[in-house]
Amino acid sequence: MLLKDIRDYQILFLGLFLVLGIGTRDWTLRPELIAVAIATCLATQWILSLVISPLSLANDKGQSPNFRSALITSLGLSLLLRADHWTTMAIAAAIAIASKFIFQVGDKHFFNPANFGIISALILTPDAWVSPGQWGEEWWYGLLFLGTGGMILQRIGRWDTTAAFLGSYSLLEAIRNFWLGWTWDVYWHRLMSGSLLLFALFMITDPRSIPNSRIGRIVWAVCIAGLTFILRNYFFVSTAVFWALFALAPLSILLDVFWLAPRFTWQEKDEEAGEELLTQHS
Numbered sequence: 001m002l003l004k005d006i007r008d009y010q011i012l013f014l015g016l017f018l019v020l021g022i023g024t025r026d027w028t029l030r031p032e033l034i035a036v037a038i039a040t041c042l043a044t045q046w047i048l049s050l051v052i053s054p055l056s057l058a059n060d061k062g063q064s065p066n067f068r069s070a071l072i073t074s075l076g077l078s079l080l081l082r083a084d085h086w087t088t089m090a091i092a093a094a095i096a097i098a099s100k101f102i103f104q105v106g107d108k109h110f111f112n113p114a115n116f117g118i119i120s121a122l123i124l125t126p127d128a129w130v131s132p133g134q135w136g137e138e139w140w141y142g143l144l145f146l147g148t149g150g151m152i153l154q155r156i157g158r159w160d161t162t163a164a165f166l167g168s169y170s171l172l173e174a175i176r177n178f179w180l181g182w183t184w185d186v187y188w189h190r191l192m193s194g195s196l197l198l199f200a201l202f203m204i205t206d207p208r209s210i211p212n213s214r215i216g217r218i219v220w221a222v223c224i225a226g227l228t229f230i231l232r233n234y235f236f237v238s239t240a241v242f243w244a245l246f247a248l249a250p251l252s253i254l255l256d257v258f259w260l261a262p263r264f265t266w267q268e269k270d271e272e273a274g275e276e277l278l279t280q281h282s
Contacts, residue, residue: 006155007068013148014075014202020144021079025134029078036086038074040093045070052101069113069208070097076114076203080195080242084127092121092128108256108263111249112206119246122239130239135194142197149201156264158205164218166200168225176233199241211252213261220255224248 022029045067073096083089096117100109103116121128135141153159170191177187204210204221211217224244231240 005068006152007072009148009152009155010072010202011068011075013152014072014079016148017145017198018075018079020141021134025136033083033086033089034078036089037077037081037093038071040090041070041074041077041097042067044094044097048098048101069100073097073113073117077117079198080114080130081118081121082129082131083121083125088121088125088128091125092117095120105253106256106263108208108253110209110252112203112209112245115203115242115245115249118242130242132193132195132238132241135198138194139192141194142192145194145197145201149197149205153201153205156205156207158207158210158217160214161205161210161217161221162200164221165204165225168222169229172225172229176229196241199245204245207264209249209252211255211259211261212263213256213259216252216255216259216261220248220252223251 018034074093077089077092077096081089081092083092096113099111099116100113103109103111118128118130122130149162150159153162173187173190177184177190204224211220224241227244227248228240231237231243237243
């Protein structure tokens with residue numbers, strides 16, 4: 001049975017990752033924090049939709065409320081953010097959703113909501129942290145992320161962003177590894193990170209907050225890879241990818257001015273997927 005909306009697959013896969021992390025990686029996640037993240041994201045989406053943008057409460061056809069984006073954000077926060085108190089998770093979730101409504105240019109938000117919530121929690125609260133190595137280096141996690149992420153990226157057409165980011169970052173790490181004379185097992189050790197793949201496949205590719213044009217996305221992803229490399233290797237920031245995305249998120253607006261392209265809409269992609277499915281079965 002095929003799901004109607006591409007975002008339904010994102011919700012399904014992120015939920016699966018959360019279950020796998022708890023079941024196979026022995027994450028000490030408290031169920032109440034997950035519940036707080038989900039409830040706060042959904043409530044904030046509903047309230048701000050009514051107060052700031054009533055039309056966004058309905059889906060593209062204007063028939064019923066659509067909270068898929070808020071649910072995706074809450075699952076992202078649950079996967080990546082850790083906190084000692086439920087108030088910290090609530091703050092991160094509320095700020096994450098609010099960023100979509102506040103930081104907009106031309107009816108397009110330019111911060112990734114989950115990433116904005118994570119950075120806000122790290123700055124504003126004393127008990128928030130991110131564990132980039134929480135997935136370890138098992139190869140089957142990487143295959144799972146590539147398979148599920150690739151399925152979504154193929155349908156929304158954003159493989160270029162992931163390829164540009166991973167390709168640029170891998171090249172920079174290879175040059176550094178060669179320059180320092182290290183063995184290649186060190187190089188693979190730095191790249192075989194489940195969190196890095198999750199970021200490249202599910203966060204940096206958010207089609208609603210990244211540049212609209214292909215060339216803009218490639219330039220943007222290369223810049224994020226470069227800043228990630230600098231922050232990680234010269235300033236020893238373990239959460240470099242999240243800070244790099246946060247710092248360079250506004251650049252997407254400038255790139256949209258340089259290279260004009262139609263803005264992404266979920267409705268058009270769903271219609272294209274439906275037409276393709278009908279063609280295959282006709």
